[in-house]
Amino acid sequence: MSIDRRTVLVAAAATAALPRAVSAAAPAGAAIKPARPAPLAAATTGVQIDPRSFGARCDGTTKDTVALQRALDRCAVLGGGTVVVAGGRYLTGALRLGSNTVLRIEAGAALLGSPDLADYPVTEIRWEGRWLPGHIGLIHAQGARNVGLAGKGSIIASDAIPGRVAANGLRHPALLEFVDVAGLSVTELTTRQNDMWSIHPVYCEDALFRDLVVKGRADGIDVDSCRRVAIERCDFDTVDDCISLKSGRGMEGNRIARPTEDVSIADCTFRDHRWACIGIGSETSGGIRRVTVDRCRFLKVYTFSVYIKSRPGRGAFIEDIAMRDLEVSGAGNGFLRLNFLDSGKQDQFPVPGHDGIPTVRNFRFERIRVTDVPVLVEAVNIHPEKPLDGFVLRDVTSTAGKGMRLANIRGAVLQRIDVRIAEGAKLATANVSGRGLDGAEPLTPPPLPDPVVAGADYRLGMESGRPN
Template sequence: MTPLPRRTFLKTSAAAAVGLPWIANEAQHAKASSATSKPSGVTIHAREMGATGDGKTKDTLALQQSLDRCSLLGGGEVILSTGEYLSGALQLHSNTTLRIEEGATLTGSPDMQDYPLAQVRWEGKFIKGYSAFINAVDASNIRITGPGRIIGSSAIVGRLEKGTRMRLPALIEFTNCRNVTVDNIFTKQFGMWSIHPLLSDNVTFRNVTIESGADGIDPDSCRNMVIDNCIFRTVDDCIAIKSGRGSEAYRMARPSENIHISNCTFTDARWACVSIGSEASGGVRNVVVEHCKILSAYTHGVYIKTRSGRGAFIEDITFRDIEVSGCREGFLRLNSLGSGLQDQDPVPGDEGLPQLRNLRFTDIRVNDVPQLLLATEIHPKKPLDGLVLANISGTCRKGMEIANATHVDIRNVTVTGFNGPLLATKNVTGKGLAGAVELPASALPKVPDEILPPATPYILK
């Protein structure tokens, strides 16, 4: 069969995602329910395989043999009973559940030699790096469940190893996996991303507490994901939805899509609570965030970000029934001009200008946010197409600034306490714009220079 051209494929897929959002969400929940059912098969107690659980002896071999044996015998459960299990990197296989019981803790080794080297994705690029503490590759029907604890090593801090610049271990990482569940467990990571699902399908996080010295959960080129009833206490982004960076990810064309986030509580100490991008060269679409509380954000509660040279799209994004407080800079920022590192192989020309489309924010309650909306960092060649702000109440110190946008729909925004105009715009069309003042030129960011085609066209290899 002749494959569809890339542009045709993306247009067709996007139309399907827009037309059937509720069917997609219902399918996610149905899959999630089936993935959390208790597996049949063998039950292996790690202590019977030689694990000590004394917190001093490295139990890596006994734990890995338990996981290997479980898979080889057709699947089932590996159980960690009360104790502290010190271990290097562990790999889960298909049809396997890792159950960490009450009073049990799985703790990461402080020694780098206990984490094998592999191809990992870091800031949107595949590079040489260390395997995650708990990882799975090309696996299906896997589960990590509690109510115990998974704790990374406090001796491994930072994100890249000094000297080699290799990525340090994530806490949990699933690569090219299907039907994954993490539930009813406490996790703690230190300097590196905590949980990183990559190129995976049908992934559920439910009733998970995530404490992290960096990001919490970073869905990366994943589809059909549920994040429900989770508590985030992170230094960097609580959730950061990504899909790769530059021409490498653009050629792969693996978007993050059909992601449903609900009933979560977010506390962030350095960046944003929910971020989309800036590594979004594969595209992001059909994301719903609802019934959540943003308690603290160092910058913005929600930050949708990308840049020239990324290409692709961020579209069909819905936030509804969100309580927002404790934000240092504001509730919402939209930026398609210049967020994140420029790739060494950016997507050139107008094709490399990302498109923001169909962003909806409804039933939002803000408490003393410095600014309600900052949306001036939009490329005039690719205006934001479709922005709904409806039923927004509470208090803010500054209103909304929007530039280069079409099909804007502002309804029932009843915030109080702000200084200056509620709405300031430049090159904006739509509904609910009456009374807006014009943004001065000084309030508009510089548009980046055009990215020229390279002398040698990029080839994915």
Template sequence: MTSPQEAARQADAIAARVRPPVFPDREFPVTEYGAVGDGRTDCTAALAAAVAACHAAGGGHVTVPAGTFATGAIHLRSGVDLHLSAGATLAFSRDPAAYLPPVLTRFQGVETFGYSPFVYAHGQRNIAVTGEGVLDGRADETHWWDWSGQEEFGWRPGLPQQEDDWPLLWRQAERGDPVEQRVYATGHHFRPNFLETYRCENVLIRGVTFVRSPMWVMHPVLCRNVLVENVTVDSIGPNNDGCDPESCRDVVIRGCSFRAGDDCIAVKSGREADGRRVNVPSENILIEDCEMLHRYGAITLGSDMTGGIRNVFARRCRIGGPGLYFGLYIKTNSVRGGFAENIQLDDLTVTHLTKEFLTCDFYRGEGDTGDHPPRVGDIGVRNVTVERARRALLVQGYPHAPVRGLRLADCSFGEMGEDDLLGNVEGLILDNVSGTRTCG
């Protein structure tokens, strides 16, 4: 088990190592390239021209002044900081054609060519989205959300949905079909993520607000040195995860607020056969001084975690609300596989959860039907106060693959509605813990 001192040292090292990119003091106002902030004029070409000019000049700030600027996909390039001034809104098109041609992306942990994320970068260095403005995806029950297949969000029997396409993509991944053959854009219904950086280095997202996302909000994939700071996510749509670092190394998520339609922060690393093919873990992730207010897991590992997750630290966070389910939620099984190791939580204040503070149940979903038993262990929880939840702990490993190493120290659990559920857990330590109702 990682000691508290070692956990603090490792977290501090990540904080020191992850630094924001620095941009030349040059500005490229989008209005000088034809953008009009009237909410009606299509500014896609103007934004692209400003990004190209900034990149060609060696980098700087593409500035968006106060106003509402209608646009399609924005593709960032190396050296570009897309800066939204106070009062600026980027209002993204509801027309799927505005997100063509298809680009390389990951949909639910599987590589494919699909609709472009609204803000996208591939293979770039030193990029940013900053400022005090708003990125509005304009998704609702008749645009994007209805593709989820959930009647709560506008889908009705007979309408197209993403699950119509998923079995084919999954089979292609299982067969090992080349990614270039997996094209799911025109005529298909995989919703794009809002902001995605793919194989990028030195990424900064700071200060902005995201609303009405089509699917996941922030999705760094296979990136290094990512800083997400003082960002607000207020998007309670289907699968509207707040921030999903996937197969990334050295990530800091700091000072952010999440009202999400799914997991607030979900660390991922690919799914099943495709996750084993890419085989890149997420590692060295620091979450600090954030608040998680709504929906499923406050901090989730998985369920797309086939490539593995290690060295995740969360500290000084505020968690809880009437619509929030879990505190720490580890989702895997013998179909997904992967590992979660060295997961350390410290100094968390939790008001209320509708389910468990910590859930890790290998039998969730497919049960024990696969050939890839997961490896989960070295989980430390320290200095945590939970006022109200259904349980403190629901942890169930497999007999042949138990959860190894779970320590709670200096924790207080208040009003817990039910006994804890524990099965196939080796090395459980409760050190100065009050209020748990441990059984099993």
């Protein structure tokens, strides 16, 4: 097929910003700085390719998968550039992005996910912290470098694929899924997912998600064992966690030991209809560290606006979490919950004993305005063998039904907290040391879960990839 004028046009590649700074581990109690963005490198050739030149009909009913994939492959083998989707609605199965490629969806255009599961190849995917067979995402990349999605158009999943797991046990396709991608930029688009996760980066480095409108009936962005990630100026309206940070589950995730680290979330708006606005965990077996959340608005949530969670059997750590300048309202349960005793499903092959109790330290929440929530802080599900080391709650104004319940915390700092509550104690504690605890009423912490023992067939489970 010859290439006409509309197929290849010399142009500058799209630019965006990616976080590239590497942060050192923060000592307990120290301020935590976000990763800093840097420009996405320009594609090598700067070509632009129009998939209509390869036969795309963009009528919303004819499958354009082949034409779209040919355009993306052509772009990659020419050294990189931009595939421009314009002029209509493109029905497609799964599409793979190569290195140095930007997929730009122009205003008024949309990619529509195929309703047929056969159009999403089965491969090894990360699902709830384990590597298992499942259907790959609608738009995906693996092992690529310098990948971008941009434009003011839409990516919309098919409602004909309900639920998260098929009858045969295979996970349904995510909307956008990136595995082992270095240099990733997703900007300005509107996404609408069905019941599966919307955007799922795994093992990615230097990733930016900016100016997105993320809608769907499940999680918005699940950051899974990634490094240097920035989520900026995004608007979420989801039916599960708006943003979830993960790093694997059980012995598999713990031995792979790839943490999620250096994550910056800033200037976002959250609405959640089933779980939390920002969830950290419960799949934390690779560790999560150095996370900042700044200048965000939490407008609606079914449970808690911020929910940080794990359980014995995960191992690893959650550390150096800083959230500042937040506005919180419309919370079904409250502003903040910490639960490190029983959140999430136990893995078939857990990390046993004392090593399996997560290490948690250095959490800071500053300059928070909370309006009319049932509970301000619920932080009692913390293991006494590994108490939370360093907890700062400072400059908080709040109207709440109930105040703060804390247990098993060392080095707490409660300072300038102006809370008007409807009932009960403003502060109740058990086994908490630090400053600003005067006048706290005693409480009885929850019972501890049974000790975790090793799974009997861990090696077999690792080799087979079978789910629990």
